[in-house]
Amino acid sequence: EPEVTQTPSHQVTQMGQEVILRCVPISNHLYFYWYRQILGQKVEFLVSFYNNEISEKSEIFDDQFSVERPDGSNFTLKIRSTKLEDSAMYFCASRPGTATEAFFGQGTRLTVV
Amino acid sequence: KQEVTQIPAALSVPEGENLVLNCSFTDSAIYNLQWFRQDHGKGLTSLLLIQSSQREQTSGRLNASLDKSSGRSTLYIAASQPGDSATYLCAPGRNEKLTFGTGTRLTIIP
Numbered sequence: 001e002p003e004v005t006q007t008p009s010h011q012v013t014q015m016g017q018e019v020i021l022r023c024v025p026i027s028n029h030l031y032f033y034w035y036r037q038i039l040g041q042k043v044e045f046l047v048s049f050y051n052n053e054i055s056e057k058s059e060i061f062d063d064q065f066s067v068e069r070p071d072g073s074n075f076t077l078k079i080r081s082t083k084l085e086d087s088a089m090y091f092c093a094s095r096p097g098t099a100t101e102a103f104f105g106q107g108t109r110l111t112v113v
Numbered sequence: 114k115q116e117v118t119q120i121p122a123a124l125s126v127p128e129g130e131n132l133v134l135n136c137s138f139t140d141s142a143i144y145n146l147q148w149f150r151q152d153h154g155k156g157l158t159s160l161l162l163i164q165s166s167q168r169e170q171t172s173g174r175l176n177a178s179l180d181k182s183s184g185r186s187t188l189y190i191a192a193s194q195p196g197d198s199a200t201y202l203c204a205p206g207r208n209e210k211l212t213f214g215t216g217t218r219l220t221i222i223p
Contacts (some may be wrong), residue, residue, distance in 0.1 A: 031209065041215075043202065045155070048209035056209045091157060099144040099164070102211060106156035 002026045006092050008056035012111045013082055020107045021077045032075045033093040033102065034067065036060070043091065049075065082112045085104030115140045115156050115216035119203060125220040128195060134188040134217045135192065136203035143205040148177050150199040152184050161188070163169065193221045 005024045013019050025032050034046040041056055047057045049067055068077045075094075089107040116139040126132055136146075145164045149157040163170045163186070169178040171211045176189040186203055200218045204211035 012128060033209070035211075043204075043211075043213040045210045045212070050209070089154075093157075095160075098209070099206065101159055101162040102147060102206075104149070104157040 004092055004094055004103050006090075006105035006108050008108060009106065010109045010111070013112060015084060015112055016081050017098045019079050019082055019110065021079075021090050021092075021110070023075045023077075023105055024073050025075055025092065025094030026096075026103060027073070029094035029096050029103075031055075031095045031098065032067075032069070033095075034077045035093065035104075035105075036088040037091065038085075038088045046077075079110075082110075084112050086110060087112045115143075115207065115212040117203060117212050119201075119214035119217050120174075121217060122215065123218040123220075125222060126193060127222050128193060130193050130221070131189065131191050134190070134201050134203075134219070136186040136188070136214055138184045138186075138205045138212070138214075140205075140207070141181050143181065143207050145179075146179055146186050146203060146205045147211060148175075149184075149202045149204065151202060151217060154193050154223055160201075190219075193219075195221045195223050199219050212214060 007022045032049040037043045047061045048055045064080045091107045092105045093102045097101045118137045120135045146202045147162045148160040163179045174191040179186045198221045200216040202216045204213045
């Protein structure tokens with residue numbers, strides 16, 4: 001069964017460093033997303049991406065964040081200069097069309113020290 | 114701004130019982146609503162998607178209902194099993210965004 005895959009599963013980085021989280025969405029999907037979940041809190045929307053551009057972003061997704069689909073299969077989230085409060089589980093998701101079922105990856109746990 | 118509340122926050126029931134999880138949301142202008150399960154520290158597994166035009170959706174032992182006008186959804190789990198133990202999240206969707214509740218942590222006692 002097709003699935004969204006994320007790498008790495010866990011990343012530890014020093015404050016101020018740049019990190020790139022990687023995702024391979026399901027192959028025929030057109031809409032891509034990043035969400036995050038701070039430990040013990042709700043899952044929060046960060047950004048949606050369609051047709052090679054951001055279609056919606058939350059207040060959390062400030063200038064420190066960027067997304068890219070560098071080729072036909074990968075979808076990345078970059079955090080330019082990490083802060084302690086960026087520590088969270090980051091989930092990638094994809095869906096085949098608008099208002100269809102969203103499929104999530106297993107997440108990347110980011111720890112900023 | 115959409116606010117999603119799930120009640121109860123935690124629930125423990127003996128194996129074999131039927132149970133209902135509740136979700137309420139403040140903005141009824143949604144396109145659909147999706148239910149997920151999350152095992153501790155793991156990813157989100159999609160269980161059911163209900164479109165805004167539907168009243169309910171079934172998958173195996175799971176049945177989800179949606180009353181969009183009153184901002185409510187329920188997830189019914191029949192004949193619960195220990196493997197159903199997880200946190201269940203509801204997420205109404207509008208535009209390209211899902212808004213998640215805090216979840217119901219379900220424990221099925223063998």
